[in-house]
Amino acid sequence: MFPTPIEKRTRGWQIGYQAMLPVVLIAWLLPLLAVMLFSIKPEADFVSGNYWSLPSNLDGFNNYYKVFFESDMPKYMWNSIRITVPTVIGCMILSSMTGFALGVYRFRANLWIFFMFVAGNFVPFQILMIPVRDLTLDIGLYNTVQGLVLFHIAFQTGFCTLFMRNFIRALPFELIEAARVEGIAEWRIFWYVVLPLMKPALAAMAVLIFTFIWNDYFWAVVLTQGSEAQPVTAGITSFNAQFRAAYHLMSAGSIVAALPPVAMFFLMQKHFIAGLTLGAVK
């Protein structure tokens, strides 16, 4: 089932492994390294075809200055925050409640409602593109941050409910029964007994949803336009002029745009890995 650990292999295997590892690693990271290199290259290097050499001068660091002070980038970053944070909070609130209801109460339609939440995850979201766009247009939410937030909450709640419900199911049910015996109201059980126990799951989920939503490009392009509402993933292309692609500014912008999820990952690494495995083993 599992491959033999490399320490237990013969010396030949180990050397082969050690030799291949850096090669594969570099190949794997090459696109990322290219973006990093491009982000500090002056535009002149692109016009003269010096794609892979070292930057011809240090003007390239101006790219970052331009990204921060001479473009709409800060606006796009702020939009991303305005979209991502409410979505994460909204999903946490909704899914902890739906998860509690589906995980604790036994009623007839329980399983069917749960299936509906799960089934939503299996709908390829691309096929919803046109109806959702028309819907947001009709209710006046097209090109607004609220429109994106509402849509993301609606769509992510399915996955979050699955996540939360399974976690709550795994909690010792005796805790809830004990509380009931004491005659505590159901909402107080939710608030004082279950919610504190869900903290690790909520933290893990928040990290996951944050990265999902921050990196969303598809809905950002479908539901918004222009710097009033568009998040940074879609805004990066605004560096392009009508005729020319500004590779250097797009690269610098991409690095800046990627920092928050990367920072989130390193700060919350423990939760992130917990989040990936939580749903898997239950």
Place this chain on the structure above:
Amino acid sequence: MHSIIKTSFAAIVAAGITATAAHADAHALSGDLVIFSDMSNPAPRAVMEGMVERFGKMHPDLNIELTVIDREAYKTQIRNFLTADAPDVANWYAANRMLPYVNAGLFEDVSDIWEGEMSTELASTKGAMTIDGKQYGVPYTYYQWGVYYRKDLMEQYGLSEPTTWAEEKANCQTYLDNGIKCYTIGTKFLWTAGGWFDYLNMRTNGYDYHAALTNGEAAWDSAETRATFANWRELIDMGAFIDNHQTYSWQEAMPFMVNGEAASYLMGNFAVAAFREGGLDDSKLDFYQFPEITAGIAKGEDAPTDTFHIPSGATNKANAKAFLEFVVSADNQTLINNGENLGQLPVNALSAVDDDKFLNEGFDMLSNKAPGGIAQFFDRDAPAEMAAVAMEGFQEFMLFPDNLDDILARLDAAAVDIYAE
């Protein structure tokens, strides 16, 4: 009842006052003006917002509502909003690109704006805005196409700017003998090959034939078109174009010229900014008009023109016309097309052009040296579907010139369906 009469009386008086005021002073517009624009890239967007701001200052009582839509998305949305929820002013393109909307009665005839002086001031683009003798919009900017070349290389080999096809080929042979390609080009996105076809066809058969061909009034498999391709093939057989051009975008083809591996580039004036960025200053970079091929044919030029129109469904047409007049006024044209804004050519002949070698030469060329007519570029002159098929054919021809019979047959077959609609 009393109050209703009173209010309507007041309204009539007010209307009378505004009407007289409007006659006395063109600056007294009021009401609404809804503008949909596709100028979504940063610099054009700033230009559009600037125009609205200045027009708003001239008419403080006018309530202007500007919606800027992504330039690509706009191309599909325009069909929708022109019929459903028409703005008062909308951006679009000249010539064949506006033809379907004019034929469908969706663009307003604005010939009265063109009456008198305007026709002379905007003479270079009048043809592109005219359908059946009427004008359906106004231009706000355009830019020239031509051959941008390495001046230092030309001087090094003792050559001069060619004016005829024979000179062009002789120059090219000299470059090739010295291990330099004559032309860089990147045909990955096809349209660059469309530019070559435009010029070769306009110089071989003339502007009128070219217009007929892109309008579907002439067959692709004809002696005229074959002559164009034969001229093209002369260059291809010489090896004049860089190798593997199908793998480059137009930008990625620039380094060949910047590094001196290719001598020239048939391109639009927007390439100049990038060349300068790459270190080609005015001592190394120059420009000439595409040379004559068939002697005696009036030269036509490519100059893609961006425009403003009034949809027939607009509700505030008087305000819209005033805005269009403001857009084409010489002062506004000078301002929005200068180096800090669009960096292109003003369409009004009375406008001033930035003191820039290429803008000056281009302005002069389009105003005085293009008697044949101004074309809009292949993918704007031909319908979109036809342009896509044809430009694929051009790219194939540049790589496999022997496939010409196949390509022409394919284009004629496609044309039957596309122009029948």
